[in-house]
Amino acid sequence: MACTKFEYVKKFESFQSLLPNCYIVIRIDGHSFHRFTSIHNFKKPNDRRALDLANLAAMKVMEEFQDIRIAYGQSDEYSFVFDKNCKIYKRRESKLVSLITSLFTANYVFNWSKYFSAVELQYLPSFDSRAVIYPSLENLRDYMSWRCADCHINNLYNTIFWCLVQDESSPKTVSEAQDILKDTDSGMKNEMLFSKFGINYNNIEEIYKKGTVLYRKNELLTKSDSNISRVKSVIKMDHVDIINDKFWKENPEIFKSA
Numbered sequence: 001m002a003c004t005k006f007e008y009v010k011k012f013e014s015f016q017s018l019l020p021n022c023y024i025v026i027r028i029d030g031h032s033f034h035r036f037t038s039i040h041n042f043k044k045p046n047d048r049r050a051l052d053l054a055n056l057a058a059m060k061v062m063e064e065f066q067d068i069r070i071a072y073g074q075s076d077e078y079s080f081v082f083d084k085n086c087k088i089y090k091r092r093e094s095k096l097v098s099l100i101t102s103l104f105t106a107n108y109v110f111n112w113s114k115y116f117s118a119v120e121l122q123y124l125p126s127f128d129s130r131a132v133i134y135p136s137l138e139n140l141r142d143y144m145s146w147r148c149a150d151c152h153i154n155n156l157y158n159t160i161f162w163c164l165v166q167d168e169s170s171p172k173t174v175s176e177a178q179d180i181l182k183d184t185d186s187g188m189k190n191e192m193l194f195s196k197f198g199i200n201y202n203n204i205e206e207i208y209k210k211g212t213v214l215y216r217k218n219e220l221l222t223k224s225d226s227n228i229s230r231v232k233s234v235i236k237m238d239h240v241d242i243i244n245d246k247f248w249k250e251n252p253e254i255f256k257s258a
């Protein structure tokens, strides 16, 4: 490109590189999803179609960015974790944050009708996002445990809250339900769910209680007509407790390439 007298303006551009040797987490979050979910009549407390749609959008992001080793999603948020040694786009924060967010959002809209076939989009959803870096695996795991605990706490609360509000024999107003739940711990909420509504919280689907984890796993592929085999990295989807050691012990290769 020819040099022009205008080109000096490029020197005003600045960019921040995310610290080397640290895990990069990019967390996206639905913008004003309280409104978006209400206008599109999402089921309460959880709309399975919405979770499946977000999981598909996240899967597409992971397929595009090989450096993302694990992702975790719940409610209207998704966290994508890049390998600590990744050099992608020189670790430029704005490049990574904007690319992940736009790719996720585009896939969310593109695939909307697959899950919400009878629901016309009234307006386009948008997502904000941020990048956070964690220097150790322990910090990263604590971050993911934090998001997973948030999923569990909110899901338990929302489950009993909407039972109280939608109770056919004695429906409570929103503020009455909030009042009833104000000083309850999780044991009391479990008990109330069981005794008043016959719901055993343990039997609620794992996706609602634990959220969704997408991670890379190395699989040994053997051709049926020969004994040649090779290791291939595939993306797995699960709804397991990532707070426990078990998941991490069973999947030591998450931060190792195939």
Ligand SMILES: Nc1nc2c(ncn2[C@@H]2O[C@H](COP(=O)(O)OP(=O)(O)OP(=O)(O)O)[C@@H](O)[C@H]2O)c(=O)[nH]1
Residues within 6 Å of the ligand: 029, 030, 031, 032, 033, 034, 035, 037, 038, 042, 043, 044, 045, 046, 047, 048, 050, 075, 076
């Ligand atoms: N009914 C229903 N609502 C949901 C579901 N998933 C997410 N939401 C809504 O999305 C909100 C997500 O919480 P936040 O991200 O804190 O709230 P927000 O309205 O998106 O606000 P900002 O993120 O600050 O823009 C929840 O409070 C719910 O209102 C769902 O499956 N069903």
Ligand SMILES: [Mg+2]
Residues within 6 Å of the ligand: 029, 030, 031, 032, 033, 034, 076
């Ligand atoms: Mg939100």
